[in-house]
Amino acid sequence: MSTDGGGVVLVVEHDPAVAELERRYLVREGFDVEIEADPARAPAAVLRCRPDVVVLDLSTCAVPAELYRRVVEAARGAPVVALSGPLDAAGAHAFGEYRVERPFGPRVLVAAVAEALRAGGPAEAPGPLRAGRIALDQSDRAALVGERRVALTVTEFDLLEFLMANPGRVFTRDQLLDAAWGPGAGAGSRTVDVHVAQLRAKLGDGSPIRTVRGVGYVLDA
Structure with missing residues (x-):
């Protein structure tokens, strides 16, 4: 598939091999990719690089809902694609519209990122x-x-x-x-x-x- 001009994607992923695979596939589709290896540092990383889309690994978090909330707040309108293990309907709803269940193929992730970017568009510039x-x-x-x-x-x-x-x-x-x-x-x-x-x-x-x-x-x- 191809994207409509790409965008900046922050990939928050604890596994270096998975992060590199995600980076390669996203770059191939025209995205600029930043990597953050420590999910606990995700909110600060979002504030630093101001991505158009965040890919957030929640699989190692003790309180994933809290981390997701903090990242969404920091993203200020940029969509967040949550990566998690299997969840029931209530659990899945807590992590927004865009979620990819582990294990997943890189093409599935690229498709989710492209969909999130098309639906939400680039985040509007925040006010002062x-x-x-x-x-x-x-x-x-x-x-x-x-x-x-x-x-x-x-x-x-x-x-x-x-x-x-x-x-x-x-x-x-x-x-x-x-x-x-x-x-x-x-x-x-x-x-x-x-x-x-x-x-x-x-x-x-x-x-x-x-x-x-x-x-x-x-x-x-």
């Missing part, structure tokens, strides 16, 4: 994220404090975007490293502290980023 006087426009990666435009580095923007997309949730430094720098980036936790300090300085007195002593940071809504 807001926290108090701060607005973050993801389409042109611009930050505003009131009417003042704030110049952020790529990493500062990614870190602030992740926190603003998850207001009220406390994140450890390791979680923020994964979200803004990517898994295995090699940066230490001190790097997070430095970037948070830089963000606070640029955002001014109205910075909503709060330190949670002994844990990490939270953005107050």
Whole structure:
């Protein structure tokens, strides 16, 4: 089969051999593919690469419904194709319209991804994220404090975007490293502290980023 111009697919798959097989077949059909090997990191990976479709492996999750919910929230309208074992009707309904049951052939997965993309279309550009006087426009990666435009580095923007997309949730430094720098980036936790300090300085007195002593940071809504 062929796709109508492809799109970006985030494949979240714990088995490297399966992930590589999925990647090859999807690339052959014109898709750009990003791989995330750890399902627990899927929401952060979605925020980083902003895919048109997410292929989400749920087979190793202790609480698959919770992971699915978090990924759907992070995807902001992009369809999510859930990969799971056999489910009853009620269980299948919990994982949305697009689901592929393991074991599956790669052509079945490609067909599900193409159908999801055709039905949903590319995700609409999200509106600005807001926290108090701060607005973050993801389409042109611009930050505003009131009417003042704030110049952020790529990493500062990614870190602030992740926190603003998850207001009220406390994140450890390791979680923020994964979200803004990517898994295995090699940066230490001190790097997070430095970037948070830089963000606070640029955002001014109205910075909503709060330190949670002994844990990490939270953005107050």
